[in-house]
Amino acid sequence: MGRVRAMARPRSTAADSAILDATRATLVELGWPKLTMGHVAARAGVAKTTLYRRWPSKSALVVDAVAILFDELELPDRGSLRGDIEGVVGSFATLLERPETKTSLMAVVAESTRDPALRVHIREAIVQRQKHLVQEGRDRAQRRGELTSAPHPGTAARQVDLIFDVIAGAVVHRALVSAEPVDGAWTTMFTELLLGGLSSLDEASDSASAY
Amino acid sequence: MGRVRAMARPRSTAADSAILDATRATLVELGWPKLTMGHVAARAGVAKTTLYRRWPSKSALVVDAVAILFDELELPDRGSLRGDIEGVVGSFATLLERPETKTSLMAVVAESTRDPALRVHIREAIVQRQKHLVQEGRDRAQRRGELTSAPHPGTAARQVDLIFDVIAGAVVHRALVSAEPVDGAWTTMFTELLLGGLSSLDEASDSASAY
Amino acid sequence: MGRVRAMARPRSTAADSAILDATRATLVELGWPKLTMGHVAARAGVAKTTLYRRWPSKSALVVDAVAILFDELELPDRGSLRGDIEGVVGSFATLLERPETKTSLMAVVAESTRDPALRVHIREAIVQRQKHLVQEGRDRAQRRGELTSAPHPGTAARQVDLIFDVIAGAVVHRALVSAEPVDGAWTTMFTELLLGGLSSLDEASDSASAY
Amino acid sequence: MGRVRAMARPRSTAADSAILDATRATLVELGWPKLTMGHVAARAGVAKTTLYRRWPSKSALVVDAVAILFDELELPDRGSLRGDIEGVVGSFATLLERPETKTSLMAVVAESTRDPALRVHIREAIVQRQKHLVQEGRDRAQRRGELTSAPHPGTAARQVDLIFDVIAGAVVHRALVSAEPVDGAWTTMFTELLLGGLSSLDEASDSASAY
DNA sequence: CCATAATCGAGACGGTACGTCCAGTCTTCTG
């Protein structure tokens, strides 16, 4: 096709993972505010130039380095919607306690309020990427008969978005803003609240076509 | 008796408000990342030294400057718990859209993950200070007969904390992380979910003494 | 005359010497560059205001604090002009080795190149105040017959000035600029040179009226 | 063989001279006390970082900037030792009247009393570098038969050091400490004294092996 | 024996420069 010349030195693929590893290691040791591009480069055995050739900024680099940590979140079948919710809340809380995520998640979000490209990057690499968890939980609950499916596909998608914001938002707020532990008692109470809310949504979307 | 030391020149109270005003104005114009201590000092007609004599860091200063904006949140009686919730969600969303808060709230929270003193500062100046809104909403709903009071005072306090984290967390996550609008449709759906959750909590705390 | 009223609180005389002592002590410990007005004030148990009420600047204060150290210079009669010169050179060198003088003499001179008032202050408090040493040495040598008196008083005064500049200048330059020790060998050689110069001046001013 | 590292971007040589030029220009305009690193950097069109990468302090920078001015000192052959001395004293006095040198020479010397590295720097860049003037004058006088050569090389070197300290010290002391003009009358009298001293040294080193 | 007035310790104030640090870019040479 358009391929004219291809004789240049290709980018080292090994470097990519070395850089992301170094980024995470530095986040653990020094935290976001003390993480510098120079530090990461030195630790990865790479020149700063190489970093900037692949990521536009420190924030974008950290988003990629942290994003894959969120892939650890799973939704093992605990037999009931209540169990599934409690499980995912617990594993999310555990994730937020790790130094890599704790010090950098809010930082990149803060940065993103001024940088649209970064905002998109976060949404794609973290938010949208994890929404399947909510969808899976819903599907499983429907199969168990705990919930009914929404009458309209659009409504279902909006509900997934909402539930994701409620779970993620509440846990993050509890852990990082209120700065109180996301322990068993809190998780139980939160799950109770969420279950009641879900069945309420279920009935409402059943009867009315408002959503 | 209580007099220990009162001989030196007292701190100018006028400077305090000038600094906070300048901080807010600079946040509006330049946003958090471009706000510098030097800039604020110059704008307030004050020396940088004076800033550092009163606030230990840029973050602490911004917390104080922004905290009073949260006092604008009110809970006008709309006649029903549903209306009250929709009202407070709307006004919180509006607050989060203001440039002063949007660019700085997440930034100071991010900073606080590494600075315990700042974490306490945020909790006292913003979080605890606004929890009365949830309490008021609950009391009003109880008076209306929409909710019953919790059997134990400790349970009630924990419920207030939870509800605050759910509301604030969900709205903040929707607005700043998912970066989608907190519009009427979302608010209605969220309120539906929350109302269902509240009545569920109500019944649970009624029957069981688990909480 | 103009005296109308004199009922105010007088300045504490004790403070003066406490301040000068503190200044010297701080010079010994920290040296000129790290000596600050605040430090001296604190050490003297005095407010900064009090310092500035009495001395216009750090330099002026140090000049006064150091000036009296130069009063230690003496000219004990060693029986010959050669001995007298070697003696005064040695004691001057010893004085310049003390940390109070070493670190501050050049500093105040440097400052004085930009501050005429300070220049006058140094000249009066240090330079002119020690010229009597040269005069005494000359007088003594004349009484011994080692030198003859200058034919004109003005010539004598100019010679005293010159000799003072030569001795003080050479020793200071050796000690502080060349930064080599003013030891016995150097002193002997310098004294030989100066003696030869003095007799040369003596003959010249005898025969010619040029000076 | 000698190649150890030569892969990085080399330091700009243009920057060096731009910085030194800016330093001298600033010394002329503002004098030593008002010269700041920031000012010099801005004037040289260079970042402050670049200054600190090359010179450890303001003093070290000024030493280099001023040192080459001393290279202007020359010793034109005026036909006699007397003439040569009067000539070099005059040109040294002229040099000390320039604002660059007047305000900064004593300042760096003062600083050097606390900073051994700076002391060495001054000795090498200014003192040792100009001693050839004394050596030249001596050599020339010997060729003319005005002086004889010292019997031992070590003695000759010590005499050169001494003469340098006497000339430089006396002129500097007259000009900057006593703060009186180094005019023709003073120069004539000083030269008379020095000539007498030199012949005295000459005879002494001839007869005795003390030196 | 009180009123007056300058002094005192304390420390906040506006300024200015410091020397450090990092972001992001540029320039060199090597593979």
Add this chain to the structure above:
DNA sequence: CAGAAGACTGGACGTACCGTCTCGATTATGG
């Protein structure tokens, strides 16, 4: 060309002093 090395501009950082100021408290003397 990609990459390592590291110099470069630019700008904010937080600190340290300067010399001035504003306090309330402390002495002296003159009336």
